[in-house]
Amino acid sequence: MHFPSLNHEKTIRNAKQVLRNYSSFHKMELSLKITLKSPIISAMPKSATVGNAQEEKIIDxxxxxxxxxxxxxxIRDVVSIIQDPTYQKIITDTYLCExxxxxAIMLDLNMGKSQxxxxxxxxxIVFAECMPAFKDARGNMIDIAVYKKN
Structure with a gap:
């Protein structure tokens, strides 16, 4: 048993959430295309604009x-340092591969359901133990390991 002071239920829930988010971030990582649009020139008078909305969209x-x-x-780095190949395969196949x-994973590992x-x-739990605290997209620090209060 790793780190008995961990609240296993809450830590597992947090680890699942972080790993479930991987799929959407991975899609963005692979397929986000930024296209520059040509400016539209019009003879119609317009009021002066403040800032550059297109530039702000590109930066965002x-x-x-x-x-x-x-x-x-x-996420990939943390999974790669998990020393148990069975744990690595379970995390990779469940959350990193769609x-x-x-x-299918059970059969591949030749395990029964409960095992x-x-x-x-x-x-x-091992993933959560290996995962360092990190910043979310808003800059807030996240630590997925939750410890029991004494």
């Missing part, structure tokens, strides 16, 4: 993409 998209890359790299069912789910819970 770049910041989102940068964060998505940071988030995905962090479309692999628990049943698989016990290993999956332990894999999530």
């Amino acid at each position: 998209k770049l910041e989102e993409r940068h964060y998505a890359m940071y988030y995905c790299e962090l 479309g692999i069912s628990d049943l 698989y789910y016990a290993n999956k819970r332990q894999a999530l």
Whole structure:
């Protein structure tokens, strides 16, 4: 048992949430395309604009993409340092690869249902133990490990 002072239920819930977010950030990491639109020239008089809305949109998209890359790299790095290959496979196949069912992972690992789910819970705890505190997209510090109060 790793870190008995951890609140396992809350830590597992947090680990699942962080790993579930991987999919959407990974899609953004892979497919976010920034297209520059040509300006539209019109002879109609307009009031003076303050700022450049198109530039701000581009900057926002770049910041989102940068964060998505940071988030995905962090998750992949943490999974890569998990020493137990079974735990690594469970986390990778469940959360980092799309479309692999628990049943398929169970069969691939040659495990029964209860053994698989016990290993999956332990894999999530190990992931949480390895995951450093990190900043979310808004700059707030997140620590997925939750400790019991004494």
